[in-house]
Amino acid sequence: MAAPPPRVLTIAGSDSGGCSGAPADLRTFAAYGVHGLCVLTAVTAQSAAEVRAVEPLGPDLVRQQLETAEEIGIEAIKIGMLADAATVEVVANWLERLPPTPAVLDPVLRSTSGTVLLDREAVPALVERLLPQLLLVTPNLFEAEALSGMTINGLEEARDAARRIERMGPSVLVTGGHGYPAAAGSNGGTAGSGGEVTDLLFDGNRFEAFVHPRIRTRWRRGTGCTLSAAVAAGLGWHLPLQEAVRRAVAFVERALRGSYPLGRSGGQGTLDPMAGRRGRR
Ligand code: PXL
Helix, strand or coil: CCCCCCEEEEEEEEECCCCCHHHHHHHHHHHHCCEEEEEEEEEEEECCCCEEEEEECCHHHHHHHHHHHHHHCCCEEEECCCECHHHHHHHHHHHHHCCCCCEEECCCCECCCCCECECHHHHHHHHHHHHHHCCEECCCHHHHHHHHCCCCCCHHHHHHHHHHHHCCCCEEEECCCCCCCCCCHHHHHHHCCCCEEEEEEECCCCEEEEEEECCCCCCCECHHHHHHHHHHHHHHCCCCHHHHHHHHHHHHHHHHHCCEEECCCCCEEECCCCCCCCCCC
């Protein structure tokens, strides 16, 4: 019998359209060759264009999924949509009792179309109970603003926000894909609307900037989910954090190059974590 591959858990919501959340995480895990465990926090109904319904599964069912996942064994964890404060509490309580395991949080607050995916009143629990237990949090610019309580107009402010968030516990990867406001001077211009994206990693000691070409595609649903899942998968393979992030950024670039349209109009679509790996067997 073969030895099992690393076991990596996603704690996330289901996206019926298969673009974001747990479906994106599991595709990413498959591409990395790890065994993906899947604890669902909520079910969402999504067309290519919008989130039409969101139903949290509730703390009891989440807790039972976590306990059974633990019995199977877990080398690394990715956390995405948590829906509400009760779910945040269950995950935080469970992590406290788990033997130390590297965990990455994509602090999902809203969908791209604006649907609330984490209740506002759950944010303090996220900061106080969950962040101190994590190895890495991967906010985009809007999430970094919400967590740090400051406005970010350029790379210097992104650094300040990362410093503030790091004091809450984890290393921080501020992703630059949404772009800094164009008027924010040369830093903002470089990181945002131009031909490059800068993702900033701060581990409490030093900053590392991951600069990569901006892939011009409208079909980018699931990008944040895929990035954080890819970091967790790399950690599952026992890569050091910097190396796991470096490879995850390259992985997302390739997935964006392989992005494809979905839905009737084709105006929406997703990146492809399985880019280059699909086909008839
Ligand atoms: O991209 C954030 C996200 C995460 N998880 C689920 C989602 C979304 C965005 O729509 O639906 C389940």
